[in-house]
Amino acid sequence: MVLMLCLVLSGAWCYAHGAARTESEKGKDGVPITVIQSVPQSGSEKSHSIIIPTLNGHYLTVVFTENLGQVNIEITSILNDYLETDYVLTPNGLLFYIPFTGDYIITFTLPNGDEYYGEFTVTD
Secondary structure, eight states: OHHHHHHHHHHHHHHHHTTTSOGGGTTOOOEEOOOEEEEOOSSOOOTTTTEEEEEETTEEEEEESSOOOEEEEEEEETTOOEEEEEEEETTOOEEEEOOSOEEEEEEEEOTTSOEEEEEEEEOO
16 A cells, blocks of 8 residues: 555656656647748738648648648758658648658748748757
8 A cells, every 4th residue: 555655646746847748748739930931922921820830849730821722831851851742722731740850941832933931940
C-alpha cells in the first residue's frame, strides 16, 4: 500500500512540475507563421488575413479564409532541400507533417502569379 501511494504521489508531482512534459500540450494552439508577399502580380495583398499557417510541433496547418482558386504550396528547408509540393483548391486547408527539425520556408503561389512566403523552425 505504501509503495502504491509513493508511485501515485511521485506521478502527481511530476505532472504538476512539468517533468512528464505534458504541460506543453495544455492550451497550445500552435505558433503562427508570418506570411510575406514576395512577388506581387496583382494590386491586392492577401497575406495577413487570408493565408493563415500555424506550426504545432511537427505539424504545419494551412488555412485559407477565402476562395483563391488553386494554390501551389511548396515547403523547402533553408538549405533548399525539397520537402513537399502540393496543390489545394481553396478555401480548403492542409495539414503537413514535417519529419525533421530545422529551418523551413513555405511558399504559396496563387493563380494570378502572386507569391507569398513564410519562414518557420521545427524544434521538437
